[in-house]
Amino acid sequence: MFNSQIKLLVLKKLSHHDYTGYELMKELGVSLGKKPSPGYMYPLLKDLKLKKFIAESPDGKKHVYTLTSQGTIFLKQLLQRHQQTLHTMMKTFEPLSDARERTQFVHFIHIMQKSSTDENYAFDHELLNTFRTEVMHFFQKSSKHTDKKRQFRALLQ
Numbered sequence: 001m002f003n004s005q006i007k008l009l010v011l012k013k014l015s016h017h018d019y020t021g022y023e024l025m026k027e028l029g030v031s032l033g034k035k036p037s038p039g040y041m042y043p044l045l046k047d048l049k050l051k052k053f054i055a056e057s058p059d060g061k062k063h064v065y066t067l068t069s070q071g072t073i074f075l076k077q078l079l080q081r082h083q084q085t086l087h088t089m090m091k092t093f094e095p096l097s098d099a100r101e102r103t104q105f106v107h108f109i110h111i112m113q114k115s116s117t118d119e120n121y122a123f124d125h126e127l128l129n130t131f132r133t134e135v136m137h138f139f140q141k142s143s144k145h146t147d148k149k150r151q152f153r154a155l156l157q
Contacts, residue, residue, distance in 0.1 A: 007048060011075045014054060014067035021045060
């Protein structure tokens with residue numbers, strides 16, 4: 001998983017509740033299947049703090065992290081762009097597919113949409129790779145809709 005995806009997950013977690021660094025590591029461990037180390041987590045939190053997406057405040061010996069208003073706005077905009085991208089992918093793919101493929105694609109889009117709002121972000125990357133392989137295989141077979149294929153390839157990348 002990329003750092004940016006984990007940062008997104010941290011922002012999502014903080015949008016619902018304030019956490020200490022240790023609590024965030026535990027929460028991420030549940031969501032990702034593996035708890036990040038302090039050596040990974042605290043530099044990530046520092047970066048989000050430098051970008052003013054989160055704030056840190058002392059609470060005794062602990063530090064509590066909170067989503068800032070700037071972080072809330074950024075998270076909302078990011079999730080909206082994600083939804084728009086998925087909608088564009090669906091519209092782009094529609095003329096290239098038959099009813100069975102459209103049904104499968106709609107199912108895939110719903111999984112992607114759920115992953116953008118679900119707190120358990122452990123997304124099935126094997127499913128994503130299978131989808132990508134199937135789409136590329138379809139494009140290799142079909143010479144029609146060249147512009148649509150080019151647009152869809154750009155979206156997949």
